[in-house]
Amino acid sequence: MNKTNTENDAKVKLREMHCKFNPLSRCDGSVMYSQGATVVIAAVLGPIEVKTQNLSIEGSYLECNYRPKAGLPQVKERIREAAIRDVLELALLSEAYPRAKMSLQVQELEDRGSIDACALNAACLAMLIGGLPLKYSFAAVHCIINEKGDFILDPEESETQHQKASFTFAFDSVDGDLLLVQTKGAFKIAQFNDIECICRQASVEIFDFYRSNIAKYHSKSEDQPLATIESARSELPMET
Amino acid sequence: MFMNANLFEPGKSKSERSFIQSAVKQNTRFDGRKSNEFRDVKLTFGSDWGTVAVSMGDTKVLAQVSCDIGAPSSARANEGTLYLNVDIKGVAFLDEIQSTHDQRFLTLNSLLERTFRSSRCLDLESLCIAVEQHVWCVRVDINVLNHDGNLYDASTIAALAALMHFRRPEVSYAEEKIHTFSERERELMPLLFLHYPVSVTYCLYKSSSNPLVDPTLLEENAADSIIVLSFNSYQELCTLNAGGTAPTNVRTIMKCARSAANRSKALVQFIRKALELDAERRLQPNRVFGLADLLSDNAPLLSFKHLMAENVRQEVAQKKISDEPIPSTETVADEQLPADTKIEEAPMDETTWLSVEESTWIEQQMKNVQQSLAVSAQEAGKTSKSKPNRSKNKASKKPSIRNQDQSDSEEEVTQIL
Numbered sequence: 001m002n003k004t005n006t007e008n009d010a011k012v013k014l015r016e017m018h019c020k021f022n023p024l025s026r027c028d029g030s031v032m033y034s035q036g037a038t039v040v041i042a043a044v045l046g047p048i049e050v051k052t053q054n055l056s057i058e059g060s061y062l063e064c065n066y067r068p069k070a071g072l073p074q075v076k077e078r079i080r081e082a083a084i085r086d087v088l089e090l091a092l093l094s095e096a097y098p099r100a101k102m103s104l105q106v107q108e109l110e111d112r113g114s115i116d117a118c119a120l121n122a123a124c125l126a127m128l129i130g131g132l133p134l135k136y137s138f139a140a141v142h143c144i145i146n147e148k149g150d151f152i153l154d155p156e157e158s159e160t161q162h163q164k165a166s167f168t169f170a171f172d173s174v175d176g177d178l179l180l181v182q183t184k185g186a187f188k189i190a191q192f193n194d195i196e197c198i199c200r201q202a203s204v205e206i207f208d209f210y211r212s213n214i215a216k217y218h219s220k221s222e223d224q225p226l227a228t229i230e231s232a233r234s235e236l237p238m239e240t
Numbered sequence: 241m242f243m244n245a246n247l248f249e250p251g252k253s254k255s256e257r258s259f260i261q262s263a264v265k266q267n268t269r270f271d272g273r274k275s276n277e278f279r280d281v282k283l284t285f286g287s288d289w290g291t292v293a294v295s296m297g298d299t300k301v302l303a304q305v306s307c308d309i310g311a312p313s314s315a316r317a318n319e320g321t322l323y324l325n326v327d328i329k330g331v332a333f334l335d336e337i338q339s340t341h342d343q344r345f346l347t348l349n350s351l352l353e354r355t356f357r358s359s360r361c362l363d364l365e366s367l368c369i370a371v372e373q374h375v376w377c378v379r380v381d382i383n384v385l386n387h388d389g390n391l392y393d394a395s396t397i398a399a400l401a402a403l404m405h406f407r408r409p410e411v412s413y414a415e416e417k418i419h420t421f422s423e424r425e426r427e428l429m430p431l432l433f434l435h436y437p438v439s440v441t442y443c444l445y446k447s448s449s450n451p452l453v454d455p456t457l458l459e460e461n462a463a464d465s466i467i468v469l470s471f472n473s474y475q476e477l478c479t480l481n482a483g484g485t486a487p488t489n490v491r492t493i494m495k496c497a498r499s500a501a502n503r504s505k506a507l508v509q510f511i512r513k514a515l516e517l518d519a520e521r522r523l524q525p526n527r528v529f530g531l532a533d534l535l536s537d538n539a540p541l542l543s544f545k546h547l548m549a550e551n552v553r554q555e556v557a558q559k560k561i562s563d564e565p566i567p568s569t570e571t572v573a574d575e576q577l578p579a580d581t582k583i584e585e586a587p588m589d590e591t592t593w594l595s596v597e598e599s600t601w602i603e604q605q606m607k608n609v610q611q612s613l614a615v616s617a618q619e620a621g622k623t624s625k626s627k628p629n630r631s632k633n634k635a636s637k638k639p640s641i642r643n644q645d646q647s648d649s650e651e652e653v654t655q656i657l
Contacts, residue, residue, distance in 0.1 A: 069381070071306065105333070107385065
């Protein structure tokens, strides 16, 4: 999807995405997800026994941890963790398993730009593959305004050196609502709106990626999966 | 309600334990390996220096080396510091079982400390910038991604490979000021090593005298005792960790030690090769490399079996012979190597360790070996001097391999051979 923006020379293409399902053996669902050179691994476990201090009779307790590659989690990692938890708490259908715990762990493997968005996307894929109940899936997109005022979608680490502002949006798959907005730096409201549109369009690509990969994973043994994927795609609601 | 905490650890229940015990008795393993067979080791290097992902079967470990400038300890004012940190929480979900978690963490950490820090494998003095003021503090973070047994070996391999892969920036110190050169100004520097230790793990069971190497989680949990030996590439012992309840005799431990020494040497060779390939790859422009390789199908395979297949085929064949249960005498070939080193430099006097029959057996062997060496040397003397005794003695095929490994003691051995 190479669509040039009206005002700016914008790079509106996501880096290449790859994922591998269940690379780990000890959890209910895990995924290794990469966007360009940024790689994260996410694993879910649940529903499992919960400590009494966290027990809730209304819904399940969500535990969410993000681990950096080197050293102990610092403030930066805690913020990222909080963002993931916020989005997941919105998306998780926690009423399905009261008095239980859902645990999500995200491990950074390589950070080469837009790690926030990658971690969120990996979290969503892990929840889907682990079979935990979600109200909707979600996709996060990172975009920056560079020093020339251009928009760069899903930037490389090298491109973020002199950024003016950075944005991370997360959208849900059913209504296309905004689940998360993270901004940093100075920008105009018009720019914000433009970038939101760009990111929304890019999120469609991510949802397509989810759908085709999960379909591929589940239909490995079947003979003619392609037709079923195509028909499934047209039936599923997709309003973005 | 959800009592699944115990389901997590295979090998903890009584029936599983007895199953493994009887399997060991019949000399079979659950995954079809032989008792002396290792799982394949795969390395993936990250795009940053000092990032390595190691996988051995389903056991996966990520190691990351980082460094910064700090103050030295007052006891060793002219040395940098090495800090090792193991993290077994996270995606491995090992902290679900709190009782074993702490124990496991402690043993793993102490193994790494002893293997890398106490054995002084890094040249810490080279990390000093200004005595008593500024030194490099090297930190190794090991993240366990998945635990399927033998975390010990996986984490020592990961730590060693990451340390060998790591490059630090150069600094200058003048007028009380440190200037760190960027990568563009001056090339990054690798760490200096004194030796390269790796560990090898064995499991022992009451029902059998034959130890299992490279255990899976099921085998490890059901084991009566676990022996972890760290050897460096010069085949010197760095760490011995033996515990548990299975009665062990000296012979078993020595047998483990011998094959562990060979295995460690091969592993270090393998890591060196993998590093060379990675360095070649980095020279190619405009290539995406790094841990994204874990996801792509066409990334080069840096696995032990793959890399060591060509030039160590002979050695592997040899090892298989020597690792088979000890019923001695016909396995003369490989025993020669440890025995040899003892003739030359005698780093430890094996005879004092061993029971009487054992030591006489070794003496006998050494005689045999010397005789055969003499014979083959005579034969080979006529044909060529550079490749002596290639004829019958299996162990004498090794010189070609040894030359690659730049260890002094081994070169000595080849010269004398």
